[in-house]
Amino acid sequence: MIKISGLNKTYDNGFEALKNVDLEIKEGEIFALLGPNGAGKTTLISTICGLVEPTSGTITIGGYDHKRDYRKARELIGLVPQEIMLDIFETVWSTMQYARGFFGKKDDPALYEQILKDLSLWDKKDNKIQALSGGMKRRVLIARALTNEPKVLFLDEPTAGVDVELRRGMLEVVKKLKERGTTIILTTHYIEEAEELADRVGIISEGEIKLVEEKESLMKRMGSKTLKINLAEKIDSLPSQIEREGLSLSDDRNSLEYSYKIGANSGITSLLSDLKSANISFEDLDTEQSSLEEIFVNLVNE
Numbered sequence: 001m002i003k004i005s006g007l008n009k010t011y012d013n014g015f016e017a018l019k020n021v022d023l024e025i026k027e028g029e030i031f032a033l034l035g036p037n038g039a040g041k042t043t044l045i046s047t048i049c050g051l052v053e054p055t056s057g058t059i060t061i062g063g064y065d066h067k068r069d070y071r072k073a074r075e076l077i078g079l080v081p082q083e084i085m086l087d088i089f090e091t092v093w094s095t096m097q098y099a100r101g102f103f104g105k106k107d108d109p110a111l112y113e114q115i116l117k118d119l120s121l122w123d124k125k126d127n128k129i130q131a132l133s134g135g136m137k138r139r140v141l142i143a144r145a146l147t148n149e150p151k152v153l154f155l156d157e158p159t160a161g162v163d164v165e166l167r168r169g170m171l172e173v174v175k176k177l178k179e180r181g182t183t184i185i186l187t188t189h190y191i192e193e194a195e196e197l198a199d200r201v202g203i204i205s206e207g208e209i210k211l212v213e214e215k216e217s218l219m220k221r222m223g224s225k226t227l228k229i230n231l232a233e234k235i236d237s238l239p240s241q242i243e244r245e246g247l248s249l250s251d252d253r254n255s256l257e258y259s260y261k262i263g264a265n266s267g268i269t270s271l272l273s274d275l276k277s278a279n280i281s282f283e284d285l286d287t288e289q290s291s292l293e294e295i296f297v298n299l300v301n302e
């Protein structure tokens with residue numbers, strides 16, 4: 001759906017915000033772009049959407065060159081910007097009408113109604129934007145981006161400042177759009193959102209794409225699990241026959257913790273059989289899996 005190659009952006013002050021970015025976004029996927037503040041996420045999205053002029057490189061959207069076939073490319077896109085850019089004197093409803101009109105498409109009240117209901121904004125449809133809360137304005141940005149029925153939707157931190165319950169609602173909207181075949185590129189600092197939604201994850205740092213990978217395989221490859229073994233009786237120390245890498249005794253000496261890589265050679269079977277031969281019995285077992293968040297923090301720190 002999107003092909004980016006050799007993309008560079010140096011701002012007028014000489015700052016290199018994007019360095020030789022190559023990236024392909026597949027049709028129908030949800031791609032989460034993660035990275036710390038100032039990594040270049042907004043610059044990348046703004047460049048794809050034609051708001052920022054690239055210094056070099058090429059971008060195609062649905063096969064259309066984002067400069068040469070600007071109109072065709074732009075028609076496919078919906079953008080939910082990070083900054084709230086709305087005319088505060090317009091109503092929610094007229095914001096929707098103008099946005100659709102901008103693309104030369106026919107007014108479609110039934111479409112606006114559906115979108116506003118999905119985003120819990122229906123009762124605000126006649127409010128002026130200035131009479132909305134911050135979280136509501138953010139949802140209006142999403143509503144506006146959808147009036148064009150985009151094939152590709154860019155969401156630049158869509159849930160920043162949105163309360164927990166409404167955030168749930170927004171995630172449901174995103175899932176619904178994906179079901180209808182919309183390609184979605186999302187940036188977020190709430191990594192659990194990426195974990196829940198994304199098919200693939202890209203990590204950007206200092207203007208460079210560091211990694212692009214299927215979320216599942218990333219979590220498998222980088223993730224570790226911890227097995228917690230609650231002992232029937234306290235032990236003073238780890239007997240030498242069960243000592244191994246990744247195994248430790250808790251401070252209260254009531255349980256063992258064993259951390260291992262997710263995959264075939266976890267070593268659990270041999271640990272449990274060694275426990276048995278050391279005559280250590282246990283009451284209960286628990287496992288915990290590392291989250292995408294921990295993986296992300298480790299990667300960025302590297």
Ligand SMILES: Nc1ncnc2c1ncn2[C@@H]1O[C@H](COP(=O)(O)OP(=O)(O)OP(=O)(O)O)[C@@H](O)[C@H]1O
Nearest residue numbers: 011012013015017036037038039040041042043044
């Ligand atoms: N117009 C500009 N002129 C000069 N430098 C800019 C401009 N816009 C952004 N930058 C710089 O480019 C870098 C990337 O900014 P960008 O907004 O793309 O980051 P981001 O990854 O979206 O960060 P955040 O998570 O805070 O939204 C930053 O160092 C920023 O200061």
Ligand SMILES: [Mg+2]
Nearest residue numbers: 041042043082
């Ligand atoms: Mg940004």
